[in-house]
Amino acid sequence: MDYVANTTTQEQQMLRAIGVERFEELLSDIPASLRNPTLALPAGVAELELVSRAKALARQNRCAEELDSYLGAGMYEHHIPSVVDALANRGEFATAYTPYQAEASQGTLQAIYEYQTLICELTGMEVANASLYDGASSLAEAALVALRVTGRRRLLVSEAVHPEYRQVLRTYLDGNGWPVEEIPAPSGITDRAEIAQRLSHDVAAVIVQTPNFFGCVESLAELGEAAKRRGALFIVCAYPIALGVIQPPGVASADIVIGEGQSLGNPISYGGPTLGFFAAKQELVRRIPGRLAGRTVDAERACGYVLTLQAREQHIRRDKASSNVCTNEALLALRATIYLSALGPQGLRELALLNLQKSHYAHSRLRQIPQVTAAFAQPFFNEFVIQFADSVDTQRLEQRLLEQGILGGVSLGRWYPALKQAWLICVTETKTKAQIDRFIDTLAQNVQVAHG
Amino acid sequence: MAEPLIFELSSPGRRGTVWPACDVPQQPLETLLPAARRAQPPRLPEVSELDVVRHFTRLSQMNYAIDTTFVPLGSCSMKYNPKVNDRIASLPGFAQLHPYQPAETCQGALEVLYRLERGLAEVTGMADCSLQPSAGAQGELTGLKIVRAYHAAQGHPRKVVLIPDSAHGTNPASAALSGYTVREIKSGRNGLVDVAALREAMHGDVACLMLTNPNTLGLFEREILQITAILHEHDALVYLDGANMNAMLGLVKPGTMGVDIIQLNLHKTFSTPHGGGGPGAGPVAVVQKLVPFLPTPRIERQGDRYVWNDRHPQSIGRVRSFYGNAGILIRAWAYLVAHGREGLVKIGRMAVMNANYLRARLAPHVELPYGRTCMHEFVASLAALKPAGVTTLDVAKRLLDYGFYAPTIYFPLIVSEAMMIEPTESESKETLDAFADALIAIIDEARRDPELVRTSPHATAVRRLDEVQAARQLDLRWQPAPGEKASR
Numbered sequence: 001m002d003y004v005a006n007t008t009t010q011e012q013q014m015l016r017a018i019g020v021e022r023f024e025e026l027l028s029d030i031p032a033s034l035r036n037p038t039l040a041l042p043a044g045v046a047e048l049e050l051v052s053r054a055k056a057l058a059r060q061n062r063c064a065e066e067l068d069s070y071l072g073a074g075m076y077e078h079h080i081p082s083v084v085d086a087l088a089n090r091g092e093f094a095t096a097y098t099p100y101q102a103e104a105s106q107g108t109l110q111a112i113y114e115y116q117t118l119i120c121e122l123t124g125m126e127v128a129n130a131s132l133y134d135g136a137s138s139l140a141e142a143a144l145v146a147l148r149v150t151g152r153r154r155l156l157v158s159e160a161v162h163p164e165y166r167q168v169l170r171t172y173l174d175g176n177g178w179p180v181e182e183i184p185a186p187s188g189i190t191d192r193a194e195i196a197q198r199l200s201h202d203v204a205a206v207i208v209q210t211p212n213f214f215g216c217v218e219s220l221a222e223l224g225e226a227a228k229r230r231g232a233l234f235i236v237c238a239y240p241i242a243l244g245v246i247q248p249p250g251v252a253s254a255d256i257v258i259g260e261g262q263s264l265g266n267p268i269s270y271g272g273p274t275l276g277f278f279a280a281k282q283e284l285v286r287r288i289p290g291r292l293a294g295r296t297v298d299a300e301r302a303c304g305y306v307l308t309l310q311a312r313e314q315h316i317r318r319d320k321a322s323s324n325v326c327t328n329e330a331l332l333a334l335r336a337t338i339y340l341s342a343l344g345p346q347g348l349r350e351l352a353l354l355n356l357q358k359s360h361y362a363h364s365r366l367r368q369i370p371q372v373t374a375a376f377a378q379p380f381f382n383e384f385v386i387q388f389a390d391s392v393d394t395q396r397l398e399q400r401l402l403e404q405g406i407l408g409g410v411s412l413g414r415w416y417p418a419l420k421q422a423w424l425i426c427v428t429e430t431k432t433k434a435q436i437d438r439f440i441d442t443l444a445q446n447v448q449v450a451h452g
Numbered sequence: 453m454a455e456p457l458i459f460e461l462s463s464p465g466r467r468g469t470v471w472p473a474c475d476v477p478q479q480p481l482e483t484l485l486p487a488a489r490r491a492q493p494p495r496l497p498e499v500s501e502l503d504v505v506r507h508f509t510r511l512s513q514m515n516y517a518i519d520t521t522f523v524p525l526g527s528c529s530m531k532y533n534p535k536v537n538d539r540i541a542s543l544p545g546f547a548q549l550h551p552y553q554p555a556e557t558c559q560g561a562l563e564v565l566y567r568l569e570r571g572l573a574e575v576t577g578m579a580d581c582s583l584q585p586s587a588g589a590q591g592e593l594t595g596l597k598i599v600r601a602y603h604a605a606q607g608h609p610r611k612v613v614l615i616p617d618s619a620h621g622t623n624p625a626s627a628a629l630s631g632y633t634v635r636e637i638k639s640g641r642n643g644l645v646d647v648a649a650l651r652e653a654m655h656g657d658v659a660c661l662m663l664t665n666p667n668t669l670g671l672f673e674r675e676i677l678q679i680t681a682i683l684h685e686h687d688a689l690v691y692l693d694g695a696n697m698n699a700m701l702g703l704v705k706p707g708t709m710g711v712d713i714i715q716l717n718l719h720k721t722f723s724t725p726h727g728g729g730g731p732g733a734g735p736v737a738v739v740q741k742l743v744p745f746l747p748t749p750r751i752e753r754q755g756d757r758y759v760w761n762d763r764h765p766q767s768i769g770r771v772r773s774f775y776g777n778a779g780i781l782i783r784a785w786a787y788l789v790a791h792g793r794e795g796l797v798k799i800g801r802m803a804v805m806n807a808n809y810l811r812a813r814l815a816p817h818v819e820l821p822y823g824r825t826c827m828h829e830f831v832a833s834l835a836a837l838k839p840a841g842v843t844t845l846d847v848a849k850r851l852l853d854y855g856f857y858a859p860t861i862y863f864p865l866i867v868s869e870a871m872m873i874e875p876t877e878s879e880s881k882e883t884l885d886a887f888a889d890a891l892i893a894i895i896d897e898a899r900r901d902p903e904l905v906r907t908s909p910h911a912t913a914v915r916r917l918d919e920v921q922a923a924r925q926l927d928l929r930w931q932p933a934p935g936e937k938a939s940r
Contacts, residue, residue, distance in 0.1 A: 002795040003532045004802045005880035014809040014881060018825070026804055026825050029672040030704050037705045040574055044792030047536050054786060058545025060560030062553070065544040071552050074773060081469055083504050085542075091519025092512035095533050097857065098729040100525075102919075103912040104852045107511035108728035114458050117929035121494035127928050130729065133586035136773040144629075164773045171747075171769040172593075175600050175609065175631040217488060245481070247488040260773070269541075270561050271551030271774025272586070273731035285926065291729065296922035299907065303454055304914035308922040314589070314625035315863075319634040324625035327587035327719060331727030334508075341458050341504050345493040347469040354474055356484055361476035379485050402554065410552045433475040 001046050064268070068435055069407040070362075072383045072426025073213070074135065074162050074260060075268045078241065078351075079430055081342045084265040088335045098291075098327070102306040103298075108330060109305035112293035115337040122243045122340075123257040124250025125279035129290035130307075131333040132276030132325060135260030136165040139207065139237055140172035141278065141289045141323055142256040146205035146233040148322075149287055153178055154203045156195060160185035160212035161237060163415040178204075188216040188376025188385070195223060199230045209237035210249070214424065215359075215383030216376055217246055224253030240264055240277070240336075242381040244352030256280045256288075265339025266332050275332035286312060289323030351429055355382035358436065359427040365440045366425070371447045375422050383426040385412065385419070392447055394421060400446040406439055454914070455510045459930045462497040468504050495932070514913035515728070516857045522883050524810075526829045526860035526872025527620065527668055529698045529720035529803075534790070537723065537783035546782050551774040555759050561778065562758035566751045568785040569735075575788075575796065576694070576714050577707025578737035582746040584776040588695055591715025591734025592626035592662075595691050597768040598713060598738060598745040599660045600630060602689065605745075605766060610659035610688070616645055618669060618864040623662045623693060632659060639866055643669045643822035651682055660689040665709070666699045668864040668872065670807065670826035680710025689713060689742075697721040698876065699804060699828035702797030712739050722784035733780040747771050802877035803828040806884060810875050813888040817895055821867055829874035831867050834895075842898040842905050844869040849916060850897070850908040854890035 006014070011023075020026060027035055045053070064077050071077075088094070092107060099105030099112075112130045119128035132138045143155055155173075157166055159182045170180055183194050190208050199206065206227040210218040220236060227234040236249035238259045249257045261275030262268065280288050286309065294308035314321040343351065359382040366372050371392050375385035386409075388394055394411060401408040409423030416422070427436065481489065499507075516523065523530035541547065549561055569581045585591040596613070603609045613627040616637045624634045637653060640646035644667070661683050666672045673679060680690045692706050692714040698721045700706065706714050718724050719732035726732070738746060747770055749762040760775075791799065804827055811820065811830045818832040834844045848858035848871070860872040875884055898905045909916065 001790050002798050002877075003534060004798055004877050005883075006802060006806075010881045011805065014805055018805075018808045018812045020825075023801060023805060026808055027672075027703060028825075029674045029827075031674075031677055034676075034704045034708050036703065037577065037708060039702055039793045039796060041571060041788075041793045041796070044790055044795040047790070050536060050786055050790050051540065053789065054540040054782075055543065055545075057560035057564055058540075058543040060563070061545040061549050062557040063545050063548040064550065065548050067557070069550055069553075071550045073552055075551055077548075077550070081501075083468075083501055083508075087505065087508040087512070089538070090509070090512045092515040092517045094517075094538075094725040094727055095519045096515045096517035096728040097523055097525055097528060097530055097726050100860075101516075101848065101852060101858050102917045103849065103909050103914055104516040104857055105728070106514035106913045108515055110455065110457070110511055110514075111508070111728075113929070117457075117459065118494075118496065120929050121496060133590060133730075134773050136770070137586065137590070162773070164770060167770040168772055171597065171771055172629075174597065174768070217485065219488065221488070243490065243494070245485065245490055247490055248494075251491075252488075267542075267547040267779070268550050269547050270549040270558070270778035272772075272777035273779050274586075274773065274777070285928070292928055294922040295927040296918045296925075298915040298917050300915050302914055304917045306917045306919050306922045308919065308926070308928075311923075313621075315621035317625070318621050319624035319628040321621070321625040321628075324589045324593060324622050324629050325587075326589045326622050327717075327726075327730040327732040329727075329731050330729030331725070332731060334728065337458075338504060338508055341497050341499060341507070342468040342501060343496065344467050344469070344498045345496045346467055346498070347471065348496060349493060350471045353481070354471055356481075357474050357478050358476050360479060360484055379487075398554070402557070407550070407553060407557075429471060436476070 001044050067405050067407050068439060070409050070425045070427060070439065071407050073410040073424050075271060076263045076426065076428055077268060077430050078263050078428055080265050083342050084335050084338045087338050088331060093334055094331060099307060106305060109293045111334045111337050113295060113305050115333045116293060118337060118340045119277050119279050122240055123238060123279045124248030125257050126282040127285045128277065128279040129288055129292055131329040132278050132290050133329060134274035134276045135237060135258065136168035138258035138276035138278050139165045140169045142235045142258050143169055143205055143207065145256060145284065145287050146235060147178055150204045150233065152202050152204035155180045155205050155207065156183055156198055156203055157207040158183050158185055158190040158209065160190055160214055161207060161209040162213045188214050188378040189218050192222060195226060199226055199232065201230055203230060203232040205233040205235050207235045211239055211242050211381040211383065214376060214385045215380040216378035217381060220249055220252035228253050241352055241355060244348040245356060261336050264336035266335050273329060273332055275329045275336060287322060289325050290328060354429040358431055359384060362427045362436050362440065369444045369447060382428055383424060385422050385424050388421045390421060397446055400449065401442060404442050406442060408443060457930050458497045458499065458507050461499050461503050461507060464498055466498045466500055468499055468501040521855055521857060522879060522887055523857040524859045524873045524875055524887065526874045527695050529874060529876055531723055531876040532878035533723050533725040534787065537786045540786045541779045541782045559758060562751055564782055564785045566753060566758055568781055568788065571788045572716060572735055573737055576737045577705025579740040580743045580746065581735055581737040583735045583781050584747045584771055585715065585734035585736055586772050586777055587730060587732035588715055588717040588734045589622040589626055590771055591736050592622055593629060594736045594747060594771050595713040595715055596626055596630035598742055599689050601745040601768050602742055603659055611657045613659055614653055614661045618667050618866055619662060619664055620693060620695060627662065643671050644673055645679055647675050647678055650679060654682060654686055656686065658686060658688045660691045662691045662693060664693040664696055666696050666827035669822045669831050670829040671823050672827050676709045684710065695720060696828065701800035703800040712742060718780055718784040723787045724780045724783045731777050731780055733777045799877045806875040806877060806879055810873060810884045810888060814891060817892050829872060832871045833867050833869050834871055835869040837898045840898050840902045842902050844871050846905045846908065847894050850894045850905045851890060852909040853911040856887055856890060
């Protein structure tokens with residue numbers, strides 16, 4: 001099927017108006033040898049057939065609706081209030097273009113302005129952009145800002161920053177000769193002595209995450225002070241739901257706060273679309289990447305919104321731009337705006353507390369299983385690492401839990417060889433006590449079976 | 453009527469969401485978080501659910517969008533976004549899938565992604581494809597990283613990228629971000645790449661040419677085979693900016709032109725909703741010799757199962773977290789399946805036909821500096837209105853009063869008072885006629901009553917906005933009025 005409106009009669013009328021007899025005449029600039037290639041694709045299908053096929057494929061996936069999932073590690077299962085889909089799916093938002101014609105895009109622009117405000121409030125920062133692709137590319141963009149602003153070359157990145165974010169950082173920097181040094185986090189948080197030792201006057205930025213990849217809350221204030229003393233930028237990757245109860249990085253001398261905003265009203269959707277948020281101190285506003293919506297007035301002095309400081313951007317500055325980013329994640333930013341508006345300050349705090357209490361309940365119960373120990377003794381938010389005794393076959397355990405409809409945790413060995421017996425477990429507000437109890441009872445039973 | 457900010461609707465104690473009571477034994481907050489607790493709550497609005505619904509519904513009504521009107525933005529391919537695609541992407545089997553689930557529990561999603569890769573490779577005539585990049589510009593970055601890795605593997609990572617002056621701004625920005633020096637190639641008088649100038653610019657340190665074809669004037673590079681041969685003579689690569697792929701769907705395959713790398717903007721050619729500025733997706737397709745350099749992880753088929761594999765030692769690595777914007781990729785897959793072979797050809801043909809029809813309708817009224825015909829878009833110049841004191845910006849704003857979104861303006865940079873128009877295959881002849889009539893009427897107004905056009909728009913939610921003030925007196929977030937309590 002297709003969505004073409006013109007009839008064959010209209011096609012004839014249009015060809016006549018163009019002044020050609022056959023459509024092919026319009027392709028005369030294409031070398032003849034290249035024209036009308038064969039396409040080895042099946043024939044099209046009607047909507048009814050498409051939907052059946054898609055449903056059949058969707059059924060081959062075992063999703064969070066069917067399974068009891070304790071997976072987090074950067075993508076989190078949170079309840080999404082119904083208003084988010086109902087409003088963000090409106091065609092006036094979803095099928096709008098980037099708001100270049102401001103007068104015909106006030107809805108999108110005002111929503112971005114509100115989003116920027118909300119991100120500043122959450123992070124404790126002074127400016128926020130309209131969004132970037134994801135947490136990983138936001139981290140890379142933040143590092144690039146630090147390199148340009150300081151003119152220095154070294155980056156200190158905590159090993160407790162999401163491993164995929166660090167991989168993306170390396171890809172972005174590769175070819176430019178900027179060394180990325182990884183700071184270990186053997187106790188679950190970034191090694192402060194190691195930072196102090198390596199933090200000299202040629203370091204452009206110190207980059208940490210909180211709660212970090214292991215779920216542990218970092219002591220930001222100390223790290224921020226250390227970075228500041230050496231003139232390095234302090235970049236913090238933050239989990240926005242946690243900011244309902246933990247100190248915003250802006251209070252702890254952060255210069256740039258970035259992160260993954262999927263949790264703010266967006267489905268996990270197999271890892272994307274994602275929402276990179278990016279907030280900074282006011283003094284960096286002309287150096288940051290991405291779009292910015294600003295408030296101004298119209299010809300009658302009424303209030304309105306436009307994209308502003310576009311001289312930083314690729315369509316104006318070309319190879320001198322602060323970033324190459326163009327399309328970002330506007331619709332996800334809108335969803336975050338609706339989500340945070342629906343929650344309000346009290347709703348966000350209660351949500352954060354639910355996550356905190358439920359994960360601690362699961363953690364305290366898991367620790368009672370003889371073959372399980374807590375990997376770290378640090379404060380955590382809604383995610384934590386447990387270690388299984390060496391005798392436990394964790395792959396077999398994962399399989400046995402799956403057979404009983406449970407996704408138990410993310411195995412850390414693929415990124416951290418020292419943690420090959422460790423799982424990262426996440427418990428959000430979506431889990432009831434009964435679910436958590438069943439998960440832990442099932443794990444306790446099977447850890448013995450999987451033993452040896 | 454202006455809509456207040458959501459913060460201005462706030463009333464202390466009002467709420468829009470209630471959570472279930474905590475059903476697990478609780479510990480004191482001070483025990484769980486001994487330090488670094490939040491002292492002040494963020495100043496989020498305190499509003500009811502109905503407040504939220506009305507506020508965002510009213511905001512939506514201030515937007516022009518494909519679902520409400522014609523959006524003829526050049527190089528943006530603002531085509532109809534089929535509703536069935538949204539429905540499919542929101543099936544729980546896709547929307548509630550976690551990226552770190554074992555592959556055996558995600559076979560349906562992996563099959564969709566695998567088939568999309570194969571489909572995009574077929575449509576572009578390339579050997580293989582990665583779906584990872586988040587949008588077009590990240591696709592460009594990925595492509596350039598592949599160029600660098602290819603030359604580095606031969607022992608000499610080169611330094612220069614050639615880019616025609618009619619290129620999208622993302623091209624030079626991506627090249628600079630990848631550590632290359634940009635050298636601009638001037639267009640010839642016919643708006644096409646000046647082949648002699650290109651030949652002259654070639655040397656052993658040129659890594660690639662970033663070409664847009666059809667270019668941003670809507671013209672197909674007639675000498676494309678010569679152009680790509682010149683690059684290949686020096687073992688340099690040809691990167692094609694696939695932003696304009698809609699013009700070529702089913703009509704010509706970039707792979708047969710000598711293109712080595714192309715990114716596809718699925719939020720353009722493959723109809724995924726633009727969302728007011730994203731999310732998009734920017735898959736990158738490459739020829740055989742560049743396959744080892746594609747980002748990891750890659751989807752692989754092993755017998756009748758699909759798996760993720762990140763063991764590709766020559767890969768440039770990851771360009772983003774997880775596997776790409778899967779929810780967008782699923783929509784593009786649905787679009788590909790629905791259309792099939794004949795449907796895709798029909799898109800390409802009708803995109804070209806609609807653009808040429810609109811061009812022919814406007815030809816007596818505007819200056820068309822390049823070409824006799826066009827591919828999927830064309831560029832008009834409104835410089836003739838200058839004596840009347842009316843600019844292209846004024847005409848664009850006046851089009852909003854007629855209920856149309858405006859075309860891309862002042863781009864490409866090589867045309868003065870440019871207006872770049874792309875109707876896409878979705879629009880009917882009736883819509884194109886109505887748009888042409890409106891533009892012709894505005895040109896007439898510009899001569900009869902220039903003030904009317906200069907002071908437009910008159911019928912939008914706000915009148916013309918002061919961009920200079922926005923940049924001079926930066927106001928990028930709401931703050932409570934002085935004296936108002938800072939925090940609750």
